[in-house]
Amino acid sequence: MAWFQKSEVVIAGILVLAMILIGLVNPAFWSLDNMFSLLRSNIIIGIMALGVLLVMISGGIDVSFPAFAVAAMYLTIKGMLYFNYDGVVLPFVAAATMGALFGCLNAFFVYKFRMIPLIVTLGTGSMVRGFLLGVVGTSMININKMPDALIDFGKSDIINMVKPDGTTFGLTAMILVYVGLAIALHFVLRYTMIGRGVYALGGDPEAASRVGFNIRKITFFIYCVAGALAGFAGLLHSGMIWLANPRDFVGLELDVIAAVVLGGASIFGGRGSVLGTMLGVFMLVMVKNSLIIMKIDTTWQRVVVGVIIVIATAITAWRDRRANA
Amino acid sequence: MKNAMDFRNLLNKDNNIVQLIMMTILIFVVMTALSPDKFLRYYNFESITYTFPELGLLSIAMMIAMLTGGIDLSVIGIANLSGIFAGVMFKKFATDAGVADTGFGIVLMGGVIALGTGLVAGALNGLLITRLKITPILATLGTGQIFTGLAIVMTGGPAIVGFPNAWAFIGNGKILGLATPFVLFVVLACLIAFMLRRTTFGINLMLIGTNPKAALFAGLKREKMVLLSYMLTGVMASIAGIILSGRTNAAKSDYGTSYLLQAVLIAVLGGTNPAGGRGTVLGVSIAVVALMLLSSGFQILRFSNHLIDFIWGAFLLLVIALNAYKNRTR
DSSP states (O other): OOGGGSHHHHHHHHHHHHHHHHHHHOGGGGSHHHHHHHHHHHHHHHHHHHHHHHHHHTTOOOOOHHHHHHHHHHHHHHHHHHHTOOOSHHHHHHHHHHHHHHHHHHHHHHHHHOOOHHHHHHHHHHHHHHHIIIIIOOOOBOTTTSOHHHHHHHHOEEEEEEOTTSOEEEEETHHHHHHHHHHHHHHHHHHSHHHHHHHHHHHOHHHHHHTTOOHHHHHHHHHHHHHHHHHHHHHHHHHHHTOBOTTTTTTHHHHHHHHHHHTTOOTTSSOOOHHHHHHHHHHHHHHHHHHHHTTOOGGGHHHHHHHHHHHHHHHHHHHHHHHHO | OHHHHHHHHHHHHTHHHHHHHHHHHHHHHHHHHHOHHHHTOHHHHHHHHHHHHHHHHHHHHHHHHHHTTOOOTTHHHHHHHHHHHHHHHHHHHOBTTBGGGOOHHHHHHHHHHHHHHHHHHHHHHHHHHHTSOOOHHHHHHHHHHHHHHHHHHHHSSSOEEOOOHHHHHHHHOEETTEEHHHHHHHHHHHHHHHHHHHSHHHHHHHHHHHOHHHHHHTTOOHHHHHHHHHHHHHHHHHHHHHHHHHHHTEEOTTTTTTHHHHHHHHHHHTTOOTTSSOOOHHHHHHHHHHHHHHHHHHHHTTOOHHHHHHHHHHHHHHHHHHHHHHHHHO
């Protein structure tokens, strides 16, 4: 395929065009301050999008990950407070493990009962969130009670700058975490057997199993990794906003799915890349944030996200049809 | 003798229905045993006849979309948007006496606007799915956002409160001692059941869902049928929106968001195959009654709403497991 036909290149082109347009409407868009805050808003959605990308490459769809993220985050922080533990590594391992366990539940139902992933994840998402709010609690954990180490971790910057008026701003170090995870997933998808298996499963499950891929192993891998990424992102989010809210992330699934579709992944499976997804995430976050800069009423946000989903899916559907013809 | 044969035939053919009825009876007995004095009150059942029709109509709408192997995630958005459009219009035409006394003609026009909203929204879904070939999940996910977003734009966020009396009658009134929503639900359910069972349209829909390729070779106009089915789904959703706004005397962009999961659950529980081709109005209707009994029982037992969400989710997974198990032994 010629390089200009690659979907990543097309998305990047549209992205640059959109950035120039927004910059023309309001030059404040190009300020470093705004750029850093844009990148910062990419992190949580981006990490979750990596998980959703994995599920979508395999031909499924996941709407349960916001519930998993919030449950892993809230339970981990509750646990830290209970044991009076103050650290960084162990809590993240715990949150990711919890997310992976929830993901296993998805994988079990999708694999064992051959049920449509959408319906399975609707059920598991509702269960996990219902359990969290109904049994564990509904009260927020505010900054005065949050573990200090977590907040300090979330505060760390890689670049620090001072504005002319004396206030400081910086680029959060969490961006490195996001990029690191993305590179890791990229290599897994590209160069490992199980990564190729995810594409094979999405392309044609029957063919994948005939050539010897272990469908069960791949299915569990997909949903556990997606769950683990969600759990990890959940805890990171609370570290970055210094707050643990058990009602967080409601409706986030739509934004994340929109971003992944925007990044060129096909819901029919077998297509999608980490780079494309990261571009899609950036595009979505940028458009949503820039509505304010462009002086468009924020009530239009939902409409814009919806229109983006429809246009992006229409284009991918058109591309898939042309590829198959 | 012949009657007995027919009955056995019915048992075999509609195995699912019998199981659903048994499940309903089981839920009824358990809830009665747990709190007989509160659950068995007439008031409890009367309030169920007011609250279940909107969910029932949404579930039937979901089932219609599932018949062709699709799904409609925008039903809640359509329902709310329909109510809001009508509400905005009533506010425009309100006389000095207030919205409550709006004339019959204008109320009728509000109904036409609401139904029209559903029709147009459904047509948009159908066109995206058939013309642009977007998968139903993503198409309706996107349009659902658009409809909900438009609802936010129209209202600016808060609810529109105050609907005409005649409108409220649809949600709160009584016809011959029965709740209006209930009567409306029964009439519509019968109509849809007839449409699916006895008309070419319905039978074609089933065929398309069972085997799209065979249906294509048989010369069925698949695209037109699918488009029509999403329009029907949209109209059903807007009727649910009319009832909802009539009952609560208000319309808001985020009403009934938990109905989405419940509508999917009820459709699947009622024996609809999400892959297409199978589903009955009767099954869905029994399932919605069963789950409303369950939910009202839990409310009487003072379970929190979140726990009820948990139970809905668990129930959905349980039903999936049971269905898979049943299909294997068959």
